[in-house]
Amino acid sequence: MEARLAAASAAGTRFPIAPSLSCSFCKSAVDDSAAVRIRTPGGHNRELTVFCSSRCRDCVLALGALNPSVLSSAGFLERRTLLTDRLLELWRDGKGPDPALVLMAAERARLGR
Numbered sequence: 001m002e003a004r005l006a007a008a009s010a011a012g013t014r015f016p017i018a019p020s021l022s023c024s025f026c027k028s029a030v031d032d033s034a035a036v037r038i039r040t041p042g043g044h045n046r047e048l049t050v051f052c053s054s055r056c057r058d059c060v061l062a063l064g065a066l067n068p069s070v071l072s073s074a075g076f077l078e079r080r081t082l083l084t085d086r087l088l089e090l091w092r093d094g095k096g097p098d099p100a101l102v103l104m105a106a107e108r109a110r111l112g113r
């Protein structure tokens, strides 16, 4: 995981520098040298998503990892939507659980470990 992120940010150094970057999660302005980048999920090969901090990156990755399977029951989908909406609200306020831990738990649950 970390290696993939490192590769993504290394790839980012070859990109033309955008005049102004903003965090994909909290929308704050991002200094290019401090930006955290990940490959855009479902995007083209070299498309990168920019974050102001690893916390914002973890929030987005955790919410993505919590996305239920399309085969989940309606009840589960409903509860999961409530959970992710609440987490999004808390994280946007700078509150709530550590997104890195939520991400780890969500990935573990998805892999059934």
Ligand SMILES: [Zn+2]
Pocket: 023, 024, 025, 026, 027, 028, 051, 052, 053, 056
């Ligand atoms: Zn941010």
